[in-house]
Amino acid sequence: MAGSRPRQNTMSNSLTFTDLGVPDTLDRLLSAAGVERPFPIQAATLPDALAGRDVLGRGRTGSGKTYAFVLAVLTRLAASATSRRAGRPRALILVPTRELATQIDSVMAPLARALSLRTMVVFGGVAARPQITGLRAGVDVLVACPGRLADHVQAGNAHLDAVEITVLDEADHMADLGFLPTVRRLLERTPHRGQRLLFSATLDSGVDVLVRRFLTNPVTHSVDSTLSPVAAMTHHILHVHADDRFAVLVELTAAPSRTVVFTRTKRGARTLARRLAAAGVTAVELHGNLAQGARTRNLRAFATGEAHTLVATDIAARGIHIDDVALVVHADPPVEHKAYLHRSGRTARAGADGTVVTVMTDGQVAEVRALTRKAGITATTTRLRPGDALLRDIAPGARKVVPQPVPQSPAAGRHEARPAHGGRGQRGDTPAQNSSRRSVSTRSGAAAFSARARSGGRRTGR
Incomplete structure (x- = not known):
């Protein structure tokens, strides 16, 4: 959120983000923001995500899932030989709510700028014209709510055929809100061989259908039991x-x-x-x-x-x-x-x-x-x-x-x-x-x- 600084307490292990394959540039920025050591969900998923594998990450709320996929997406895009093109994002992060979309972008944007990558947020409830202008200018990572993105796709403002990495965050919440049909239609427009990362607290409410349909031999990482109460x-x-x-x-x-x-x-x-x-x-x-x-x-x-x-x-x-x-x-x-x-x-x-x-x-x-x-x-x-x-x-x-x-x-x-x-x-x-x-x-x-x-x-x- 604007005005709130990402904060992450030091974990007991000695593993660093650099050890996991995150570039030194990002590691320095994370340290300056108080994010000094990876949380379990990050340490578990980053090696497989950076290797290009499909990942299914399950963890309770507050377990650190955002950095887990943000760091993977930015690191892989920075190492890719492709470049951004008008109306064709290179990575797509689908989320259920406007507030979550804005929050993810606020965490990701400073890291992306350090790698000369461009991010953008798309959701409903605001004017579409600035979003159209931003899409036409070209974007590396698009953070979007399903409904407004579907509108842009239908109008020809956005094309998903260049998406290299797709992330579904809070997938179970998207299912609860009735977004799964739209999510399926959007995923079907992304390249079949693209990498897909799905993060969810649970696998109920139809999320397992998405996993079977769109993830290829996913590596599953679970941190704590799903929906487990927090001891603190x-x-x-x-x-x-x-x-x-x-x-x-x-x-x-x-x-x-x-x-x-x-x-x-x-x-x-x-x-x-x-x-x-x-x-x-x-x-x-x-x-x-x-x-x-x-x-x-x-x-x-x-x-x-x-x-x-x-x-x-x-x-x-x-x-x-x-x-x-x-x-x-x-x-x-x-x-x-x-x-x-x-x-x-x-x-x-x-x-x-x-x-x-x-x-x-x-x-x-x-x-x-x-x-x-x-x-x-x-x-x-x-x-x-x-x-x-x-x-x-x-x-x-x-x-x-x-x-x-x-x-x-x-x-x-x-x-x-x-x-x-x-x-x-x-x-x-x-x-x-x-x-x-x-x-x-x-x-x-x-x-x-x-x-x-x-x-x-x-x-x-x-």
Whole structure:
């Protein structure tokens, strides 16, 4: 992400990237960025990928898959005798989301420039004309979401017959989002003898069909069990009364640590982010209803520390990496255990520690117990009220604002307890609630920021 620096802790082994075949130029850049030793998925896959073999890499979220394929692609292209041509990328990296595409390119671009290689990102939600211009100028590595790339291919702006290496990242997530038919059509346009690298946390949801159809004698490397919980995570379940839910969320997110809060619905993310901002928390939202410009601005605000709380749907549960996320809060417990593990994987990345909290109301006890059992995690369950000392233990540090819980009517509290439907908007609040919210926002130093967050980062003055 813009504003976030790639960070990777030193591993215990003495293997270096140069030992694996990565050029000295890239090794120096990696070291300067704090990436000094390869992680297991990188050490396992790079030798085979650099030898030109098809690779199937499986590893839990946060295991370092991005550098594993980025370094392989750049090293092989730099050693290739071919040159870039207009509208014909030499390598293709397919990803499920715009945010992941942007993040991969931000990691790859400085490395590519050092090798005189050109990268480009293509996804929907933005104007197509600049993308057409970039494709015509020629690109070595194209990072793309399937839908917009398919549009460019159909329009004749992009041709995939010169692709030497194809990477599918988060392949299982692409399957979950329904992209596999488009992915298959795109892969069929790449040369049959081209190298293919597929990285995925699991092989379900039709990913195995892609492996059998498009990978030739792939070498499989698995790091940790698929979807395994991370030992460095501490898991808490906070059993709260429905009327106390929002106040507890305020206390957790008012801490100075970087926090990601997950909701089930887009409406729920929007409502919660705005209520937190009104309570003095520097919170921004991320969900599919936001325009791409707002999504980019909000992620940048979170990455740079302008906002320290990101309220998101599962759009942020896969692939998005922001340094130093200390706390993940499931404001709405996810529907199934895989989503729990993927969401939780936004913290405790690359060897760091992290804390995961699930906020559970009385009506959610059975589903949360089943969820944690299937996820294979052991969580400490605590029944508490706002102001409990455990909340400061979980999210330590001096609060930047004094938590000012917004009063709720019994009806509003009951609605908050039904996360599958999101929260009620501010329109449903009582005059007393609105008055309290305005008072809190005025008292806090985050009032101006709250206005920008609600407008997706734009200045508001009229």
